[in-house]
Amino acid sequence: MEIRKVEKNKKQYLNLLLLADEQEDMIDRYLERGTMYVLEDDGVVAECVVTDEGGGVLELKNIAVTPDCQGKGYGKALVDFLVRTYIGQYTVLQVGTGDSPSTIPFYESCGFYRHHLVKNFFTDYYDHPIYECGVQLVDMVYLQREM
Template sequence: MDIRKITDKKKNYIDLLLLADESENMIDEYLERGEMFILDDNGVKAECVITQEDDGVYELKNIAVLPDYWRKGYGKKLIQFLFAYCSDCSALFVGTGDCYSALSFYKNCGFKESHRVKNFFTDHYDHPMFEGGVQLVDMVYLKWEP
């Protein structure tokens, strides 16, 4: 298993990025300023993108695992990599929909709920977003601190 940084042609991974964020326009807002990593285990299985928002403050903007490889530890492996990679990190934030499976995943990785942005998904996407059969409305931010 190999995790490596992608510095150019990040859009080559758009299909994987779209698994975590259905809007290519939203992805375009952070992709070039973000740092992208892929997890290769006999082929690319997962990716993530982080941005530095302030000194020591990072945000996980996108993390996706190919559906055939869900619940095999790839997402958690990327999160653990980021904890080590961001050596100056005082806080790592991630925003997600108010969905049990996503919230549970991040909490199991050590994140704690921080705050919510009301109506984020209804205000920023041109179509209703659903996860686990539930329409996403608010963005839930979680925070990890070393």
């Protein structure tokens, strides 16, 4: 398993990015200003993008694992890598996600706790309804963990 930084042609991983954020114009808002990493284990199986949000906050904007590789620890390995890589440079790692039973437990297992809620995020900023586990996402939950 190897994690490497992607400096050019980040959109070559669009299929992975779209697993975590299904509207391309939303990805375009952070992709170029973000730092991208891919995790390879006999091919690329996961990716993440982080951005500097100022005030000591590093935000995890996108993290995805190919469906056939989910549940094998690759997502947690990326989060652990980010903490190791950025410790001392940031005080908080933050992530915004849908209030979904499939994502919140993952982040909590990685040491994140609920911080705040942005009401109607998915209905205000996306051009179509976003569903996860058969439930329409409405609010964005921000979770944080100390670095």
